[in-house]
Amino acid sequence: MSENVIECKNLTHYYGDRLIYKDLNFNVKQGRIMGMLGKNGAGKSTTINILNGFLTPYSGDCTVFGESAHSLSHSTKRRIAYLIEGHIQYSFMNIQQIEKFYSGFFPKWNRDVYYGLMSKLKVKANQKMSKMSCGQQSQVALGLILAQDPDLMILDDFSLGLDPGYRVLFMEYLKDFAKSENRTVFTTSHIIQDMEELIDDCLILDYGGAILADMPTGDFMDSFHRYEFKVVNLNLELQCNGLVKNFEMAQKTARLYSYENADAVQRFLKSEGVTFNEFKEVRMTLEQAFIGITGKY
Amino acid sequence: MYKSIFYKEWIKLRRVFFVFLVLGAILAISAWLYLSHVVKFSGAVQVWDMYLYRGQMFYSKFIQYFPVVVGLLLGVSQFVPEITAKRIKLVFRLPIGENIVILTMLGIGVLYVAVILGVMLAFVLLTASIVFPYEVVNSLFVSILPWMMGGLVAYFFTSLVILEPIWRYRICYIPIGFGLVKFFLYSGWYNAYEKCLGLLIVSGLVLGVVVLYSATRFRKGVM
Secondary structure, eight states: OOOEEEEEEEEEEEETTEEEEEEEEEEEETTOEEEEEEOTTSSHHHHHHHHTTSSOOSEEEEEETTEETTSOOHHHHHTEEEEOTTTOOOTTSBHHHHHHHHHTTOTTOOHHHHHHHHTTSOOOTTOBGGGSOHHHHHHHHHHHHHHTOOSEEEESOTTTTOOHHHHHHHHHHHHHHHHTTTOEEEEEOSOHHHHHHHOSEEEEEETBEEEEEEEEHHHHHHHOEEEEEEESOTTOOOOOOSSOSEEEEETTEEEEEESSOHHHHHHHHHHTTOOEEEEEEEOOOHHHHHHHHHOOO | OHHHHHHHHHHHHHHHHHHHHHHHHHHHHHHHHHHHHHHHHHOHHHHHHHHHTSOBOTTHHHHSSHHHHHHHHHHHHHHHHHHGGGTHHHHHTSSSOHHHHHHHHHHHHHHHHHHHHHHHHHHHHHHHHHHSOHHHHHHHHHHHHHHHHHHHHHHHHHHHHHHOSOHHHHHHHHHHHHHHHHHHTSOOBTTTTGGGHHHHHHHHHHHHHHHHHHHHHHHTTOO
């Protein structure tokens, strides 16, 4: 069994009186890519900030490589690479200067990896990062964290501001990195379509807490279902409960999301006196499943 | 690691450093030219009269406020790029103690301020020594040094205000910093701070540690 690289227990956080989440528990296993999904304001960046020691949680503990996230030792910090939302780096430096700066901190620094990636960019060696496009800046940020040769990458919304070409390139590098030498990635992204291609496990946050904690994405997609059926009553409303995770109407078609199988759902509908026909299960993408489990709003 | 931090700060500050270095030298030379002009056209008696009977600082209108401007703009140039887009998180993630890294950055800033002001002071004292005897030059040194310390205090308070994560705290720090800096610039008279020069130097340097308070609050995400 793999060891947990990240462990968060009973994490609770407020901003003023506003509860972000209560008793959030999750682990990230070694060698896995975990994606944290959630709507805006659900607490994704809060969690990333807590993991990096930039925020003290109201209560609960977070450990990274067995050390408290608030007081990581220097040797543990060397094992973790962190990508700030928007690929923030020192924009007043050029690609040579920034490489020279970071190389002084990391003994395993691999400048060949960095310059290999930089050779694909159409930028001059003395061009400042502030004069580069968002996509080019993202490649510099990626090159820096790859050159660090970390055991864990923490990425805060890596796809922000990237066009499809750069997003795909970023993910290809990320996948290769994670699958070589059993490395671990913890990431968020607002483009769930990207996450589907990338992640092994997912953690889904909604306002107030997790609705799905560190489950293999494949298991989630196999166990969570969307059923569609025609109804006569266009004003049909079904309350969310143990069986119904979400319900919505689109014209005459009803959509019901549930962890239960088709037979159980049909029995439930009959027991509720719902008249329906053309009942079928519809295969979902991760994005559709995410909307299904969290709701559109 | 320290070499890397020095390298980053150098890239950030080199332009403003050279501009102020040249500007400081120009101001010192301007003061010297003005002094020469007065000696030549009004006679040395005029200068001695200002020094002996009126106790007025000949150099005050040239250099009294320059150290504060240096401290303020160097602090802005050093720390505004760090807090823009919360970039200072990059520094806190480095495998080096958070307080150590901030103190190192401040130490580098102090060094730059000291070099700029030191070069200007050297120009002032060297040119003054052509006209004045040792006693007057020494008195000039003792009188100008508090202004230089005022520049350092301005640098520390600028850093403190910029790194502070909460606006209302920032607004509170500004009048405190202004008052303290003003205290170092209070007199344009010779030897005005002679009796408390040591205390001024120590208290000015100790203020640098206060910057850690804001930096730590920034790192902990205080809102």
